[in-house]
Amino acid sequence: MRKGEKITTNIDWPLFGVYLVLMLLGLTTVYSTAYNPDHPNLFDFSQKYGKQVVWLLVSLFLGLLVLLIDADIYRKFATPIYLFTLALLVIVLFMPAKFGARAWLGIGSLGIQPAEFAKIGTALLLAKYISGVNIKLQNVQTVIISNSIILIPMVLILLQPDAGTFVVYTSFLFVMYREGLSYDPLILKIINLIPGIKFKETWVGSHFIPIMFAVVLLCVATLLYSGETITFGFLPNFKIPGVVGVLLGLVTIAGVFLFLSRFIGSRRDRKNALFIVIIGLVLSTSISLGVNGLFKSLAPHQKERIELFLGLRKDDDGDDYNRNRAMAAVGSGGFLGKGYNKASVSSVESNHVPESETDFIFCPFAEEWGFLGAFILVCLYMFMLFRIIMIAERQKSRFIRIYAYTVAMILFYHFMVNIGMDIGFAPVIGIPLPFFSYGGSSMMSFSMFVFVLLKLDSQRSYILQ
Amino acid sequence: MNFDTRKYVIIAFILIVGVIYSIRLLFMQVIDDSWALRAQEIAEKRKEISPPRGAVYDRNGRKIVSNRTxxxxxxxxxxxxxxxxxxxxxxxxxxxxxxxxxxxxxxxxxxxxxxxxxxxxxxxxxxxxxxxxxxxxxxxxxxxxxxxxxxxxxxxxxxxxxxSYTYANGANIFGYLSEVYKEEIDADHFYKSGNNMGRAGIERFYEKDLRGQKGIKYIVTSALNNDVGSYMNGKYDTVAKQGPNLNLGIDIQLQEYGEKLMKGKRGCIVAIEPATGEILALVSAPSFDPNLLVGKRKITKNYPKLARDPDKPLYPRPLAANYSPGSIFKLLQSLIALQEGVITPEFGFGCNKGMVGCHDHPSAGNLYDGIKFSCNPYFYAVTKKVLQQGKSKNNFIDAEQGLTLWAKYMKSFGLGYKFDTDITGLTSGLIPNSAYYDKWYGHHRWAFSTIRSISIGQGEVLLTPLQMANVGALIANRGWFYTPHFVKSIGKKGPLPQFKKKNITMVSAKHFDAIIEGMRRVVYVDGGTGRQARSADYIVCGKTGTVENKPKKDHAVFLAFAPMVKPKISIVVFIENAGFGGTWSAPIASLMIEKYLKGHITDTVKEKRMLDFNVYGTKQP
Structure with missing residues (x-):
């Protein structure tokens, strides 16, 4: 900290505010969900909510430490931090398994998940590395090194195994994309092997990441609804095939973008946007139809395998149990919800939704507060994400910008997958809802993410690299 | 190269997800209720609470059917x-x-x-x-x-x-309960497996009243099916409502006394209050304690025994048994003849024992004596006048016309059909019409001489004891009756509407005087067949009957009402294979009447004789 400055100087209060609101909402939801009538005290440390209070206080304390330390160290010590977290990831593989995974480090019920903290290490090192690279001169080596920074912890995490966190690591690819780092050098290397071709750049190569994600999301969505018929409770005899529903969704999204494109300033950009939207709609429609057709033409056992992978088995009480219960809990909330502490499907006591205080915590929240609460929560996360992107874009330092983007994308992933599995849009992958789910490791690591960002941002006028 | 515009791609991604999720949440939580229904299916259980059945009281407010824990x-x-x-x-x-x-x-x-x-x-x-x-x-x-x-x-x-039954009587009135069958659960969703349902008697007829309204409690259940509390603090719960009480016309003490008197005999007693049609007592002998058929355990144990008993205690004789009425039928023949004008009360007929046998008695010089002596030839003559009125020259056509008219009269007396009433297991008896005889003898191949035995209540004519008792009531009322029924009121609702409708017979009131006078003479004039029913405190009007039951011993019947003015009770006593009606049925009827009108018995000798009488001989059931 520089002389004459208080730690509150230049802190981004909106981000800190929304962080605090989410933490407190999360705590109240844990209290309501895990409520034990024999131990009604919120500060009863034998209960999950009591422990959550401790985690919250510890997180805030860690945050305070972060704010007290000069932000320079994160850039300087990015490599040691990364290596330290990698070491933890290796050590954890030799620990006894808990819940079928070697993910916990510690004794008894007190333990931390190194995978949560490894994300910070990876984010810092990736930010440091990319900020030092001249993108214009990016080559195969840059692509390989930057990808290796991500891939090494990914592999270690997959060995635990922790599929959820593994998937979350792909969020770093978006950050690379934002910074202009792409797979283009690799693709060019291969394409230019063909005699007579000498590309300097390919469009697909430079936009490979978002395209890949869009295609993957579209395929998953199409497959999720491929075999289904969409019915409406309020229109009993009205049924549409699932794939038509997906196409309608695509048209709706295109419509939203067309509407938004009217606010684009220059006429040329407007034209371009219109062009992109139309091309995007045509392409995604054909992909969706293609995937649907392909899936339908598959042999039953192949279909089954894909369905299993997506958590799509139709047996409501069997393989798809968790998701079905979770969706029932969310759907039963209604507009205003059942009221605080009145969740009947997803309370820990009734236990229909498993892990309702950790991975499925959105269920009790949506059941108790209804659409109104759930929508406000979605808005809070949106606000937080856009605020972080705003913070990122105001940095002069590429290091901070890249770091900020990793924070945004990791939070976005957790938000998207966690809520997605409660509303039938994502396969059931156990990753926590940031600041909400019960659990020390995730709460501490997400807090660290935010506080490091707050600290870096508060010193943005000094850190220029 | 500037990559700043790429932030829009990322913003777009985030925005799309946010918007889609919001729409999806709106759809799942607000618009489409299928998930809410699924949640109900998963976590909420409807617990049905069955109320205790309605209780049953007798005409004097005594609780006779209640519930026990x-x-x-x-x-x-x-x-x-x-x-x-x-x-x-x-x-x-x-x-x-x-x-x-x-x-x-x-x-x-x-x-x-x-x-x-x-x-x-x-x-x-x-x-x-x-x-x-x-x-x-x-x-x-x-x-x-x-x-x-x-x-x-x-x-x-x-x-x-x-x-739980306070008195060990009236089993055939109340019926019993037993667990519902699969088909019944399918037919009426009120019932769940293990529920009970009324199987006979008023339990069956008033099932929908007595069973009450089930209460529903919504409870939240856990994945392990444990109750974890009420749903929405019981906002949607409903309270179970006990069925209304039934107030019967039955006098349970009279019923008890009747069953006591009928011990060791087969047959029945039916007593009706003529002014209302309410059944005072309905004794079926042999009877059984209704407490024997309470609950699955007892039913399993006792029902087969009762069903196998050769004397058929489960068979509700007063409602279901069809007997030849015997001589009490002569009263109705007289009424029709008087109404048709084919005789006057002064009509006399010499007992020639010609067409039919008769016991030894002086010839009847008028209708009163005809009834008093119960002279068979006299009533052949009377019935012949009704059936063969000479309106057609052809004897056969004349008989056909006569019988059709006669059957109409009989129907107006409540005979030949089932009453529309709250008694389950009723049968209709039989009043033959011309179609019936055509089947036997051929069209226009029969005349009075062919079917003459119906004149004296033998032959094809069949009545249930309930119908016989109702005949007593309509004579007591001088030409009308209310449909006999058990229940005076359901809770505070009063009786069913059909019990408030007067049934008017085709015989006008003035013609009843002669019949009633004849019935008085049966009991009070020396030489009458029903002298055993005499009482000094009130006038009993009666008519004996001895129903031929060859080759077995005759059935003994006695039909009576009392007092002669403003009758309070009409009663029929029917004892199978007991012999002469005046000997056994008349005294029992008189004891019942006394018990009802006075509340105690003065002639204890007669009472003891009746209690000791046993149609099984020395063999006690």
Whole structure:
């Protein structure tokens, strides 16, 4: 900290505010969900909510430490931090398994998940590395090194195994994309092997990441609804095939973008946007139809395998149990919800939704507060994400910008997958809802993410690299 | 190269997800209710609470059918730990083998779940559910067991309600309850497996009233099927409502006395209040204690015994048995003849024992004496005048016309059809019409001489004792009657509408005087057949009957009402194979009348003689 400055100087209060609101909402939801009538005290440390209070206080304390330390160290010590977290990831593989995974480090019920903290290490090192690279001169080596920074912890995490966190690591690819780092050098290397071709750049190569994600999301969505018929409770005899529903969704999204494109300033950009939207709609429609057709033409056992992978088995009480219960809990909330502490499907006591205080915590929240609460929560996360992107874009330092983007994308992933599995849009992958789910490791690591960002941002006028 | 515009791609991604998720949430939570229904299916259980059945009172406000608390010994396998089978068997007084067999029975049978939609029965036994191990134990039976249940985890007692009868009488009036069958559950969704339903008598007829309204409690259940509290603090719960009380016209003490008098005899007594049509007593002999058929355990034990009994105690004779009415039928023949104008009360006919046998008595110079002597030839003559009125020259056509008219009269007396009333198991009796005889003899191939035995209540004519008693009531009323019925009022609603409708017979009131005078003479004039029914305190009008039942002994019938002015009771006593009506049925009828009108019996000698009389001879049932 520089002389004459208080730690509150230049802190981004909106981000800190929304962080605090989410933490407190999360705590109240844990209290309501895990409520034990024999131990009604919120500060009863034998209960999950009591422990959550401790985690919250510890997180805030860690945050305070972060704010007290000069932000320079994160850039300087990015490599040691990364290596330290990698070491933890290796050590954890030799620990006894808990819940079928070697993910916990510690004794008894007190333990931390190194995978949560490894994300910070990876984010810092990736930010440091990319900020030092001249993108214009990016080559195969840059692509390989930057990808290796991500891939090494990914592999270690997959060995635990922790599929959820593994998937979350792909969020770093978006950050690379934002910074202009792409797979283009690799693709060019291969394409230019063909005699007579000498590309300097390919469009697909430079936009490979978002395209890949869009295609993957579209395929998953199409497959999720491929075999289904969409019915409406309020229109009993009205049924549409699932794939038509997906196409309608695509048209709706295109419509939203067309509407938004009217606010684009220059006429040329407007034209371009219109062009992109139309091309995007045509392409995604054909992909969706293609995937649907392909899936339908598959042999039953192949279909089954894909369905299993997506958590799509139709047996409501069997393989798809968790998701079905979770969706029932969310759907039963209604507009205003059942009221605080009145969740009947997803309370820990009734236990229909498993892990309702950790991975499925959105269920009790949506059941108790209804659409109104759930929508406000979605808005809070949106606000937080856009605020972080705003913070990122105001940095002069590429290091901070890249770091900020990793924070945004990791939070976005957790938000998207966690809520997605409660509303039938994502396969059931156990990753926590940031600041909400019960659990020390995730709460501490997400807090660290935010506080490091707050600290870096508060010193943005000094850190220029 | 500037990559700043790429932030829009990322913003777009985030925005799309946010918007889609919001729309999806709106759809799932607000617009489409299928997920809410699924949640109900998963977490909410409707627990139905069956109210106790409505109670039944007699005409004097005595509670005759009520509910008593019984106890089921329940078991839940998941909570049973290290069951000491030997100690447990000892506690419930069973042997170990039976305990084990019962476990297997429960696992295989009790948990059966019948799916209405697929019509499949599957085993739905769940270890985490309570099942009755022993059903319907009395307080005494459970008391010893309950004290030690703490030692046996996974067992508990549960309260249930069953019928209890204050008097050991009226079994054929009340009927009984038993568990519903699969078909009944399908037909009426009110019932769930294990529920009881009225099987006979008023329990069956008033089933929908007595069963009350089920209460519904919504409870939240956990994934392990445990109750974890009420849903929405009981906002949608409804309270169970007990069925309304039934107030019967039955006088339970008269019923009890009637059953006592009929011990050792086969037959029945039916008593009706003429002014209202309310049944005062309906005795079917032999009878049984209604408490024998309470609960599954007792039904299983006692029902087969009752069903196999050669004297058919389960058969409700007063309603279902069709008897030839015998001489009491002569009263009706006279009424028709008077109304038709084919005779006057002064009509005399010499007893020539020509067409039919008769007992020795002086010739009847008028109708009163005809009734008093119950002269068979006299009533042949009377009935012939009705049936063969000479309106057609052809004897056969004349008889056909006469019979058609006669049958119409009989129908107006409540004969030949089933009453529209609250009595289950009624039969209609038989009043033959011309079509009936055409079938036997051919069209226009029969005349009075062919069918003459109906004149004296023999032959094809059949009546139920209830119809006979109703004949007494319509004579007492001088030409009208209310449909005989049990229930005076359902709760505060009053009787069913059809019981408030007067049935007017085709005979006008003035013609009844002669008949009633004749009936008085039967009892009070020397030489009358019903002298045994005499009372000094009020005038009893009666008519004896002795129904031929060859080759067995005759049935003894006595029909009476009393007092002669403003009659309060009409009664028929029908004793199978007892012989002459005046000897056995008349005294029993008189005892019943006295019991009803005075409340006590003065002639205890007569009472003892009647109690001792046994149609089985020395063999006591």
């Amino acid at each position: 019984y106890y089921n010994l329940m078991m839940k396998e998941s909570e049973i730990v290290n069951l000491d089978t030997v100690a447990f068997a000892k506690l419930i007084g069973w042997d170990v083998k039976r305990v084990k067999a019962r476990f297997i029975e429960i696992v295989k049978g009790e948990g059966k779940y019948h799916n209405r939609h697929t019509n499949k029965t599957t085993s739905n036994y769940q270890k985490v559910r309570w099942y009755p191990f022993i059903k319907e134990m009395t307080l005494d039976e459970i008391a010893n067991i309950a004290a030690h249940l703490g030692e046996f985890k996974g067992f508990k007692e549960e309260v249930t309600s069953m019928r």
